[in-house]
Amino acid sequence: MDEPDIARRIADQLAACDVKLVASLPDNWLMDLIRAIDGDDRFRHVPVNREESAIGLCAGAYMGALGSAALMGASGFMTVIYAVTKINYTYEIPLLLLLTLRGAVGDHHKHHISNGLYLLSVMDAIKLPYQIVERADDIGAISRCYRHTRTFSRPMAVLLTRDLLRGAH
Amino acid sequence: MQYLEAFRALARHRTHQIVVTSAGNSGQAWWAVTRDTEATFYLDASMSLSTMFASGLALAQPGLSVWAFMGDGAFCMNPGMLMVERQMNLPNLTHILVSNRAYGATSNAALPNSPQNDYCAIARAMGLERVFACNDIAEIDRAFGALASTNAAGHSFVVIEVEPFSAAEQKLEQPPIEATELKFRFGRTVERRTGCDIFGYRL
Numbered sequence: 001m002d003e004p005d006i007a008r009r010i011a012d013q014l015a016a017c018d019v020k021l022v023a024s025l026p027d028n029w030l031m032d033l034i035r036a037i038d039g040d041d042r043f044r045h046v047p048v049n050r051e052e053s054a055i056g057l058c059a060g061a062y063m064g065a066l067g068s069a070a071l072m073g074a075s076g077f078m079t080v081i082y083a084v085t086k087i088n089y090t091y092e093i094p095l096l097l098l099l100t101l102r103g104a105v106g107d108h109h110k111h112h113i114s115n116g117l118y119l120l121s122v123m124d125a126i127k128l129p130y131q132i133v134e135r136a137d138d139i140g141a142i143s144r145c146y147r148h149t150r151t152f153s154r155p156m157a158v159l160l161t162r163d164l165l166r167g168a169h
Numbered sequence: 170m171q172y173l174e175a176f177r178a179l180a181r182h183r184t185h186q187i188v189v190t191s192a193g194n195s196g197q198a199w200w201a202v203t204r205d206t207e208a209t210f211y212l213d214a215s216m217s218l219s220t221m222f223a224s225g226l227a228l229a230q231p232g233l234s235v236w237a238f239m240g241d242g243a244f245c246m247n248p249g250m251l252m253v254e255r256q257m258n259l260p261n262l263t264h265i266l267v268s269n270r271a272y273g274a275t276s277n278a279a280l281p282n283s284p285q286n287d288y289c290a291i292a293r294a295m296g297l298e299r300v301f302a303c304n305d306i307a308e309i310d311r312a313f314g315a316l317a318s319t320n321a322a323g324h325s326f327v328v329i330e331v332e333p334f335s336a337a338e339q340k341l342e343q344p345p346i347e348a349t350e351l352k353f354r355f356g357r358t359v360e361r362r363t364g365c366d367i368f369g370y371r372l
Contacts, residue, residue: 021228044228046257048221049249056221057253060189063210063222063356064229065365087215087222090348150369 006136006164007036010098013142015042019067019096022046023054027073029100029165034071051076055083059093069146070095074102074115077157078122084155085126094149098142101132101159106168123157134161170305172269172331172338176202178306179236179265179329182313186234186263187226187359191219193274194334195238195267200344207358211344211351214274217247220264224254227262227324230363236263241288242272242280251295251326258323263316266326269333277333288328299325 010033014022022037023046024030038045048054054070061068072080077099088095102109103116123130129152131141142158149156162168176198188205190196192214199209212219223237244250244266254264266288271277280286292300301312312327334341346354356367 021225046253048253050247052216052218052247053221053250053253056215056218057225057228059218060222060225060227061229062225063352063367064226064233064359065363065367066225066229068225082216083218087212087218090213091352092349093352 003032003166004036006139007032009136009139010142010160011036011040011043013139014069014146015040017067017143017146019069019146020044021058021061021066021068022071023048023057023068024071025051025054025073025076027076027100027102029102029160029162030071030073030098032165033098037071051080052083055080055087055095058095059087059091062093062095067146068096069098071098073100074112074119078115078119081122081126084128088155089126092153094153095155096142096146096149097155097157099157099159100165101134101161104161106162128155128157130157130159132159132161134164136164139164170303170329170331172198172267172334173201174306175267175303175309175329175331178309179313182309182317183236184317186236187362189219189223189226189235189237191215191237191239191243191267193240194269194338195240196344197334197338197341199238201341206346207354210355211346213343213348215243217243217250219243220250220254220262223262223264224257224259226359227259228257230359230365231259231261232363233359234261234263236265238265238267240273241266241268241270241283241286242274244288245280245286248291251292251297254324254326255296260323262324264324264326266328268328268330271333273333276339289326292326292328297324297326299323301325301327303327303329
């Protein structure tokens with residue numbers, strides 16, 4: 001399965017749980033997915049100026065009964081800890097985060113070493129549930145995670161691996 | 170213009186608007202003049218996200234008119250939000266920047282470059298067209314009269330210049346509502362007004 005097919009399947013998962021708004025910041029691994037969402041009439045895609053803005057936007061959309069997801073790289077997520085804990089935890093507002101699992105095996109970039117060291121530890125520290133999706137057969141977990149955020153009334157992250165988004169090479 | 174005087178004027182102009190406040194002084198001031206427990210989301214200490222929150226809500230419910238307060242302290246943390254707002258250009262969103270030239274919520278601590286910051290110019294430079302500057306009550310009355318009387322093509326940005334809170338005003342009560350109660354009270358109001366289903370069940 002090539003990368004555009006993966007992107008389309010992820011988009012289908014979001015659409016299946018009635019996500020209408022997708023706020024995004026780029027990460028090279030996410031570009032096929034961002035392009036797929038941007039060109040898909042099922043979504044209102046809002047490129048934002050920084051990751052925190054995506055957190056605010058999605059929280060407000062929830063308070064208007066609009067399904068949403070925030071799409072960003074691992075580095076971006078590391079900048080939004082206050083926004084997530086302040087808004088989503090304090091007010092118990094659900095949020096689906098789609099993130100890249102940067103710094104893991106297969107990531108060739110040394111500048112993501114910090115994410116490899118700390119991303120999962122930070123999520124554990126703030127008790128943010130996450131699920132790693134590394135194979136095409138696991139993409140169905142995305143809509144299940146979205147629904148879990150609605151039950152849990154808090155955020156949850158889906159971590160997308162390089163092998164899934166770019167192929168294993 | 171005194172901060173509370175400005176907010177009393179804003180409250181007079183409010184008809185049906187849903188309101189989102191920012192951290193600290195704007196929440197205190199709006200609570201002091203309205204005691205609203207239903208149609209205001211007091212977004213406490215969001216560090217610049219009140220208008221992004223309001224944008225999500227305004228996008229979700231185009232039939233609602235949404236006012237979002239933000240201090241210039243929060244604005245300086247994330248001025249790029251205006252790029253997102255301009256890109257979304259939601260006609261039912263009014264961004265009200267309350268400029269007291271200080272970090273009001275933290276005892277009026279110094280704000281970077283505060284005498285020079287021209288918030289209206291920043292907004293226009295980002296392509297915003299409906300920009301209003303209010304330095305006194307008469308200008309608030311004119312701006313909000315204009316906002317009420319036109320079918321805006323895009324979102325509006327209003328800068329209100331006020332004096333920082335006095336020491337006595339800093340002691341004004343914060344909205345005393347617990348966060349989750351606030352979420353449900355506000356959300357039920359949105360549901361009643363729009364017929365939408367936020368929480369997955371209706372009372």
